[in-house]
Structure formats: C-alpha cells, structure tokens
Amino acid sequence: MVFKDRVALVTGGSRGIGKSIAQQLVQGGAQVFIFARDLAKAQETASQLGNVTPMQADVADFDQVEAQIKQIIAQTGKLDYLINNAGITRDNLLMRMDKADWDAVINTNLGGAFNCTKAVTRQMSKQRFGRIVNITSIIGAMGNAGQANYSAAKAGLMGLTKSAARELASRNITVNAVAPGFIETDMTAVLPENIKSAMLQQIPLGRFGQPEDVAQLTCFLLSDTAGYITGQVFHVNGGLLM
Numbered sequence: 001m002v003f004k005d006r007v008a009l010v011t012g013g014s015r016g017i018g019k020s021i022a023q024q025l026v027q028g029g030a031q032v033f034i035f036a037r038d039l040a041k042a043q044e045t046a047s048q049l050g051n052v053t054p055m056q057a058d059v060a061d062f063d064q065v066e067a068q069i070k071q072i073i074a075q076t077g078k079l080d081y082l083i084n085n086a087g088i089t090r091d092n093l094l095m096r097m098d099k100a101d102w103d104a105v106i107n108t109n110l111g112g113a114f115n116c117t118k119a120v121t122r123q124m125s126k127q128r129f130g131r132i133v134n135i136t137s138i139i140g141a142m143g144n145a146g147q148a149n150y151s152a153a154k155a156g157l158m159g160l161t162k163s164a165a166r167e168l169a170s171r172n173i174t175v176n177a178v179a180p181g182f183i184e185t186d187m188t189a190v191l192p193e194n195i196k197s198a199m200l201q202q203i204p205l206g207r208f209g210q211p212e213d214v215a216q217l218t219c220f221l222l223s224d225t226a227g228y229i230t231g232q233v234f235h236v237n238g239g240l241l242m
C-alpha cells in the first residue's frame, strides 16, 4: 500500500501489533511517530524500522499527549493518520478487582484514545483529511470472565469510534475500529498454557493470529482506497467470534 507523504502516529508502536502497523506504514513510505512509556524500547524499535520517530508519552496523561501531538504537528505541518493502539490488561475477577486496576485499564485503553483523538481533530479538520483507527478487541464484543475492566474499555472504544465517525465525517475524517481476537504478542505470552490451548481449540482457523494479520487490515483502512468506510468495527479473529 502507498502512504507516500503521509504522517502517522501509532500509539503503543514499540511492540506487538503497533510495531507491525508502524512497519507496514514505513514500508509504504509514511513518516511515522510512535508513543510508548518506555522510551528506550521505542528507540530500539525506531532504529529497526527506519523512518520512525520514538516519543515518550503515556496515553492516559492528557497534558502529555497534547504536548507531544503539538510537537509532531509543529515539526511536520500535518498529521494524517492516528492509530489508537496502546493498551494494557489488569485481569481479575470482579470481586477481586482493585479500583486501581479498573482505573488503569479504562484510563489507558479508552481514556488514551479520547486524549489522542481530541488532540488530533483540530489539525485533521483544518487539513480536511484524516484517518483514525482504534484497536479494540473481541473481548469488547463478547465479554470475558476476569476482564471486566478490559471489556468495558474496549466496548467503550467501539462507541467512541461511532460517535467520532459521525462528528468528523463532514471534515473528510474517517474513524473505524479493528477488533483482534487472540494475537501472539507480549500481551498474550503471559497467559498460562492451559488457557491458551483451550482458546486455540475454539478458533475455527486453528491458529493464533499474528500482529501482521491485524496490521494489514488497519493499513487498508488508512489507505486512500478505504475513503468511503467509516464508523465500522472489523473483526480479525480466525472465526473465534462470528
């Protein structure tokens, strides 16, 4: 896909799905900025990928996000693509879930997308072009025992996607969501083997997904070809939910 002269921000671009999205954007010719809390890891990723600028930013921090996005726009004069990908899990059953774990997941996975979207909309409206893709989750659609915070945040992200799509359509800004199933990254590597093999048995395509499976659809939604698609949630899950 061709992303020549496009400027992109991928939150959580230092590892996993976000790294794969950043890589495909760079291969298409885009200038890519990535946000992560661990700057050293983001720098390492940037040096592997090429045209990537690493930035230290916690998406849950409204002021920090605003300041860093202002800096990107000051440097490049525009911002075409925002991929709200940064996310965390803090799993526990509701009865045992700490308020801090509820807050951390909601503030990062949902609040982070609000913070970044709010910070880019003025520039995207001014340039009468923008593409926003929110990385939500299958869990936002089907729920999961032990993930009430995560499923609430990811379902909320689907709602945010649809409202933002309606608000921003008149400025030629599209907003869509991609909902991965089980993808092999650091996030899922920590799960116990018995949970993983039980999950695998329920996936009709018989394998876990790879970051590239999610990145390819995300990049299609960013491309010029996808200009008439907005307000949609696309599932990439090997058939786990249909």
Ligand SMILES: NC(=O)c1ccc[n+]([C@@H]2O[C@H](COP(=O)([O-])OP(=O)(O)OC[C@H]3O[C@@H](n4cnc5c(N)ncnc54)[C@H](OP(=O)(O)O)[C@@H]3O)[C@@H](O)[C@H]2O)c1
Pocket: 011, 012, 013, 014, 015, 016, 017, 018, 035, 036, 037, 038, 039, 041, 057, 058, 059, 060, 085, 086, 087, 088, 108, 109, 112, 135, 136, 137, 138, 179, 180, 181, 182, 183, 184, 185, 186, 187, 188
């Ligand atoms: N893996 C799956 O099976 C799966 C399934 C469905 C949905 N998803 C979603 O896909 C997205 C990416 O997941 P992944 O599996 O690639 O995760 P991952 O491998 O754990 O990577 C997460 C990325 O997000 C960054 N990040 C986390 N919290 C952040 C914060 N507060 N501010 C800025 N950056 C932050 C991390 O960098 P730092 O730690 O340095 O901040 C890292 O770059 C997440 O939204 C996740 O919920 C994943």
